[in-house]
Amino acid sequence: MENSNDKLYNLRHTLAHLLAGAVLEIYPDTLPTIGPSIDDGFYYDFEFKTSPSESDLEKIEKKMKEILKNWNKFTVEEKTEKEAKEYFKNNPYKIELIDEIVEKGEKITFYTSGNFTDLCRGGHIENPNKEISPHSFKLDRIAGAYWRGNEKNKMLTRIYGLAFEDKEKLEEYIQQREEAKKRDHRRIGKELDLFHIDEKVGLGLPLWHPKGAILWRIIEDFWYKEHLKNGYDLVRTPHIGNRGLWETSGHWGFYNKSMYPPIEVGQTLEEKQKNLKAEVSEEYLLKPMNCPFHVQIYKDSPKSYRDLPLRWGECGTVYRYEKKGELSGLTRVRGFTQDDAHIICRKDQVEEELKKVIDFILFIYKSFGFDIETVKVFLSLRDPNDKEKYAGNDAGWDFTEEVLRKVAIDKKLDFEEEKGEAAFYGPKLDFKIKDVLGRMWQCSTLQFDFNLPERFNIVYTNEKGEEERAYILHRALFGSFERFIGLLIEHYAGAFPLWLSPIQIKILPISTDKHLDYAEKVYKELKENNIRVEIDDSNETLGKKIRNAKLEKIPYLIVIGDKEKESNTLTVEGRNGEKLENIAIINLIEKLKEKKL
């Protein structure tokens, strides 16, 4: 039986056909290539003689709706290679697809509805005219796309459409997308002057402005305090390390495609030009992960069973060379700070430690205002058919996968298993949280590593005085600071809760001549009490000052005029409409400290 997901898939796939049909009506000398269903609709890639522009989308959409009336059914015909190639003889893209179908020994099928016939595997709405509402879809945008995604191929024109079950769902989606655009952390990051990414510095390497850096520090401070409370210690390690270390860890072997190339020292410029090797030469790598450094700290002195578990946290900045096209604001960068920790423990401690981490993860989500009921967990396992991708033996994988599964069940996590998604060194639990718009964000990860202990021979002396191998858990709660802050910006649309707001209070003297002195007195007192405060001492009108402060999403405004100055009190207006009048500074400070505001 067809389920509703399949139905939506078929609907979108049908609309891709309809789009191609409409395009060929208007632009008959166009070559259609492929047109799949996607997450929010469909697209179709064409080679146009002259590409349409976005302003043509209305015309094409209108044509789709017009011909939809004649699309009553789909007919399917099986074709021989010869017939198929004859039909598409002017379309090299379809010829290429036909060759591939033949090579795989599959059937060649043509699907026709209305006047449009396409090479297709099937999966359509049976009666488009009856089953598709003309209000349930909308052409969206035009983009360039390489044939089969390969930049060595020709650039085609891709037309995207949105499509949902009905008009309401389509409109809801469009509205949510508008909202998401307004909340885009890149946009708000600029509006609130939090950070920027600078071509002169390098793509994927954010620079944090004062308001972004203080936000970061507040979060980091919270992170450190909670970690110390939860029995973690801190460590601190450099950003580069000898290549040999990364060979031992396996990163160089399994992971070097994602790493920046080595820094070769010891060669003079002349030796370099002549391609000569220097006598003393070393290669350093930017760290893509913190683990091997933490391991070296562990190995600096012998450990006994009494020393374990060790929980070592570091907000360590790592560097990975992501492809330019994959970079995106704070969510996909080349340099990012993991809120990393390694738990080095005995086998008998593994389960309890895993559970503690899960509790900690959920506590963190709650602290930042997320609904932990919506947390979705993925248990990433190895793909037993692709052993080349993974280090370590079967017994190790079996044990660690089993423990993670047990812990996920015991902790009643809403989890799914995903084969082939494990790290090269072990299985993991990945946590996704839902933001205010219902979008899922990958955050925490809890990874089980039984390979590093083997590769680095990480041992302790057990109760019998024998050497025994330790286990390592890797975990990050935010995942990375950059990504998590990106998420927070979108979740709160920049209107951070008081404790996170870069500026908590803005003081607005009505007249800079008459009220600035009192404003400065208030500023000083608040600042001395560690409240993050600013004065707007511009010559703007009060109305303009209030509008500016609202754009900056400041939680509280203090308006200072004659009345306040004379009575030595304050008028405080909250971002959400609260108003406090005639309050003394000391009382305001008290309320802020007790978080009663």
Next chain:
Amino acid sequence: MENSNDKLYNLRHTLAHLLAGAVLEIYPDTLPTIGPSIDDGFYYDFEFKTSPSESDLEKIEKKMKEILKNWNKFTVEEKTEKEAKEYFKNNPYKIELIDEIVEKGEKITFYTSGNFTDLCRGGHIENPNKEISPHSFKLDRIAGAYWRGNEKNKMLTRIYGLAFEDKEKLEEYIQQREEAKKRDHRRIGKELDLFHIDEKVGLGLPLWHPKGAILWRIIEDFWYKEHLKNGYDLVRTPHIGNRGLWETSGHWGFYNKSMYPPIEVGQTLEEKQKNLKAEVSEEYLLKPMNCPFHVQIYKDSPKSYRDLPLRWGECGTVYRYEKKGELSGLTRVRGFTQDDAHIICRKDQVEEELKKVIDFILFIYKSFGFDIETVKVFLSLRDPNDKEKYAGNDAGWDFTEEVLRKVAIDKKLDFEEEKGEAAFYGPKLDFKIKDVLGRMWQCSTLQFDFNLPERFNIVYTNEKGEEERAYILHRALFGSFERFIGLLIEHYAGAFPLWLSPIQIKILPISTDKHLDYAEKVYKELKENNIRVEIDDSNETLGKKIRNAKLEKIPYLIVIGDKEKESNTLTVEGRNGEKLENIAIINLIEKLKEKKL
């Protein structure tokens, strides 16, 4: 008139002759090379047929004292090149020196005392026998040294001696040096498990263990709080940046010898092997300084005169490729974290900002227990005869040097001027502080930069609506965290004051069977109050536990036995002998919070 410094210099230089004389008596086929006076004595470099070992030093010292009896005076003779070369015909080192003297057109002089004659410019004690006490010097150690410090030359044998005005001063020095050895931060760093440097990671790249990392975090926390109080904002920048940025800043031109080589991305391994350039290729450099990143943040949006001064701080880790031989513990490293800030201001704000920084520097020294009366300042100026070394024009240098001088005078700093010691981008004030042993440590630096504003065109709009160039002050208060922590370790010999101690209190249950439960209760309460506390739950005797805690230099010990458990109180013993008996936990916490302990 000869001053006492010259006299000590001459004494030490004379002893270098005496050492060479003694060596030639015992090892006649040795080639003497050069032997200068140094800070704590003298040395002489020899080419031995067979090098003596340290155990031979006693014998050589004895010979020095023996022949000193016959060293009643120095006679000087001027020689022709021919005569000099004839005398030293078997000594290629002296021949090389003679050639240089001739080339410079200087006189060749031989100095003789006792049976020993040396090529020398003079500068001796007139009557060694009378003026040098045989108890005022001591041979110290043997080391290898390349002829003229160049590693392409032959390795010679250097014998070091200590020498002072008299026996008392020599002994005092030796004792102080012993004390310094005990306080060596590398030694204490290991004993207290604060950090280690790992060959596998890389030389000069310290790894901070839990107790070191918490010490760092405490200091960093203090630093951030004080900076926010003092009107600074924070920024945060990556550790790598495009090479072009460093070309604009001038670092690549003036400073590249101290930088790690570029990371070249975009080249595949194959392209690299074939020495082909990739189509898209970028070069990134590890940052040796934070400045250009802060500049890019400034330039991200236009600034007005009302926005200035901006004070932007970052504890940013920078990387500089120091030579292996120059690396030393935490005081000379390859990766270090500057407690950096840039103050971007108008010309009319420069003086006040400089003065504020000076006050801040002195406040920081006081906070860490240094005597600010002993602070010594060096005003580093350009060398006007070596303009190649410096960026910028004379007018800029004149103005900035003059302002720094004025501020140093106004602030009544104890300062000296040093020509040729400026940074390439401007003059600076360097601050040195004295530790408990009287040694001076370079810490803070306050640098005036008028070049970056030019190179990056750093401007603001002035009151008239015109573009005007801003000024930049660079400053670091600690200098670097690594170096400053090294200094703190030596200053306190590892016995940090309470607020800095990685572990503030250690709980020692007399019996782990009977007293561990109460110990854990106390531990929990202290920990919840953010006190850094540990339990010694080993099975050692109380005596051993106390000795261990004292080795760890823990400020306070809590001994828990039957009495404490029954009365629900504590006995607290301070590192310095204080003792508190029958104190309730809550009262102890209060005392700690009020810093009344």
